[in-house]
Amino acid sequence: MTTHVLGDTRVLTSRSLRHILRSPDTIITTAVTPIALMLLFVYVFGGAINTGSDQSYINYMLPGILLITIASGIAYTAYRLFLDMQGGIFERFQSMPIARSSVLWAHVLTSLAANLVSVALVIGVALLMGFRTGASVTAWFAVAGVLILFTLALTWIAVIAGLSAKTVDGASAFSYPLIFLPFISSAFAPTDSMPGPVAWFAENQPVTSIVNTIRALFAQEPVGSDIWVALAWLVGLLAVGYAFAIAIYRRKIS
């Protein structure tokens, strides 16, 4: 049975990708809020925020906007998984001689694909709004790598939500705090402009190191120790999310 993991995952992934292609509004909805935030911050608040750097405000805030895009995109992952479990199709798959892990992996890979498309859309709009970078191909790959890790980590957390939710709303509600996390980070304003306890939280939560890393990569500046802190957070979250999701899945299907 395990010999079918790759084939079954491929078949099931193309199924859920087809779901997205048939309702592309999920990708557009995912991109709309971050784009609106971008417009708001660049054309309304941006002039009033002192970033303490000489880059344009859109260059400064884009990394945070990309993380918000992903945090709202994974809500759909939980939603799709929840709908599968609600309808009988999940049980049909479980009663068939397929590799059982392929059901989850299909949702994870679909989540990755959908979020990367949303992120590309947001970057496209940012370019129209004046975002500029001289980042090398290597730096772009590094940015992509960080974003992919971030998506995977959050996707496994979304899998936990999708598997354990009791209602449709519950399946996506978990993403709201994740969407707001960038606001209390270095994403939109430097943390040293914040009052003591808030600044402490902002400096020690994962988003700040991830945002600083992506910002430095785009600006062709040295990433310093931020990249290691960011990677530690990402790999740690990914490992914990994956372990919990798999444990919950095992309990569900046995």
Place this chain on the structure above:
Amino acid sequence: MSTEVTRNRVSGPAIRVQGIEKSFKDLHVLRGVDFEVAAGSIFALLGSNGAGKTTMVKILSTLLKADAGTATVNGFDVAAKPGDVRESISLTGQFAAVDEVLTGRENLVLIAKLRHLTDPGAIADGLLAQFTLTDAGSRKVATYSGGMRRRLDIAMSLIGNPPVIFLDEPTTGLDPQARIEVWQTVKRLAGQGTTVLLTTQYLDEAEQLADRIAILHKGTIIQNGTLAELKQLLPPAKVEYVEKQPSLEDVFLALVGDTGETGTADDDPTNTADADRSAGPVPVRKEVR
């Protein structure tokens, strides 16, 4: 594992259930269920809503683990050899397990691919024709009627010709026409040598289809036999007052001793063509949704 495995019919009963128990917290749903289903026969598990029919089917299709007892399907123990059991079965659950976003044809192709069969497209086209869904095959399932959905659902279960098929309340919620179509399909399946275990709340459905009928009540099988055998169980005194042959409904009520809320007012306006045997489906107990 190749699909050849599914063709290896194990001698002996296709399904053997011994002392199966299952509780959800302190709700003892199954309290020692025993029955056997002969290969190639249709077996009806009859019980009112909440009797534990779905629970039993889920245990047999490896979706749930029993607390006690053993069950084998096609010779394989459901707990020890779940992979082999899944190679041997197909489940049509109580609620249609179809993908609404995909077309009917895409649903069939999906299952054929997951069963690792060659030429999924041809298999899909053949089943669409067999279930008179060819015209609807390229439409999203979301646009299908309840009967079409159920037909597609059953068609999906036939892919790969598994030797044992579970149908959990296959006609609940269907209109009379769709109900008769499902019955014809089930009869055809059994004609091909497939073992069918179906659950139902409808007495006439069990009468129509099943070679043997087992009544699941309060967690155990309280009767198990052919229709003729079950009818003989009725107290003879009753026959004096009833001029027609006793229906299975009478048997059921006599056995269960529960006459309170049985539907005289039939809220399901189903009516079968086979009017000589019964006027329509009689829910054992009205379903509350």
